[in-house]
Amino acid sequence: MSDAYYLHLTDRLRELLQDPAAFGGDRLPAERVLAERFRTTRVTLRQALAQLEGEGRIHRSNRRGWFVSPPPLDYDPTRDAGFNDYVKAQGRQPRTEVLLTDTRPHRPAAEALGLPVDQPFHHIRRRRFVDDRAVLSESLWVVPERAPQLLEGDFTGSLWGQLRGRWGLTLAHRSLRLYSETLGAQEAEELGVAAGTAGLSVRRTIFDARRRPVEYDEEHWLHNALCITVDLENTA
Amino acid sequence: MSDAYYLHLTDRLRELLQDPAAFGGDRLPAERVLAERFRTTRVTLRQALAQLEGEGRIHRSNRRGWFVSPPPLDYDPTRDAGFNDYVKAQGRQPRTEVLLTDTRPHRPAAEALGLPVDQPFHHIRRRRFVDDRAVLSESLWVVPERAPQLLEGDFTGSLWGQLRGRWGLTLAHRSLRLYSETLGAQEAEELGVAAGTAGLSVRRTIFDARRRPVEYDEEHWLHNALCITVDLENTA
DNA sequence: ATGCCTATCTGGTATATACCAAGAGTCTGG
């Protein structure tokens, strides 16, 4: 079973990764260098790297190289704490880039919220970083009636905070959907990884206290950048 | 970008997979056959297959072959509906195998539940199938004081159902943790896949209404066999 | 200083080939 050489390789690399100084930084040596050092081919070496990637110990940036991964981010998709807040709370450095805002119909959002397919939405697409690594690409579609001048604001912060603060909305009913996926071309590019990289998709559908549709969003995370945690009281 | 041949291959195979009759069944032709049919090498072909595997369209059974995957199972880890019930509710065929039961201390369970490390637990390990495909390997550790004669029962059904029915427990406080992982040797073998296959780990810690520790469990799913859904009311 | 270009580094994709080990079915001798 574990007599496969690439698994030994995986083990040895895993050990090296324990020691922060082993590679003199966050970056791993080039594949060709590692392959030579371990007296094997790049093909086999890459198998070992892929294994460690699956374990969340290392990650790659498209054609730039391999890097040791920081511990995953704890994330509770049922709470509406802002990204910036919970990233900071874990001693990490958050950053947000707004890629696009517009107002258009969007079929999946309409379907999820039970609205006609030609219903327009305020749409925000953004990319979020932890410690300067892009880990999340997300799109949000907000029902304009709930938040009329939404697009005039600033979106590097918490959208839910604004919905509560500026429009007094309570995000009462939510439905979540988590699914293991492979990143599409666009998300992959935004996150600086190769298309087809493993990701985790989170979709949320939100209604207010009066059961009016408020928002639909899709998040695409690098699959090992986060650990989902949920705390529940008495849902029985 | 998409001028990579293996991506074209992926597309063509994806199309074929739409048509249930394309391969005359749930099983794909052997890699060597497919490679020849598409005039490429097994190496490249396997890249395309791995891609489709990541997308959840096909899966493999260790050294047996590739199979087209059924749609993922919807699963709400916050509800305590039994596995059998919700699998049946989705028109699929559930099955459960009990692999092991014993009573022993278990450090992770003790830590999660806030008990001393030498605290013994009733331990159940089982494997669960959907439509005869093993998709889940799970271990449960129950605090013996909460459910004294637990191990004398039958465990192919819902454990939580028993905890409620036989001991009147309410599972009031739960904490969930979801993490994308690679399956270890034991889980992989139980699920009939190669070690290192992508998986999804679900850990649950449960306390009763009086905040007494009740149970800790670890689930290891084939990563694309399920779609996690959660519905929440008013957690704000 | 600035902007462009180019050489070079990196990972990404691909071919061709070989052998190993577990699964599955078959054949055979009791």
Next chain:
DNA sequence: CCAGACTCTTGGTATATACCAGATAGGCAT
């Protein structure tokens, strides 16, 4: 009829090698 051995098929692992394309950094020209 059945257990056990054998064989064939399948995916799993590995070597060796080549070329492509994006990322990067250094140098040159403006």
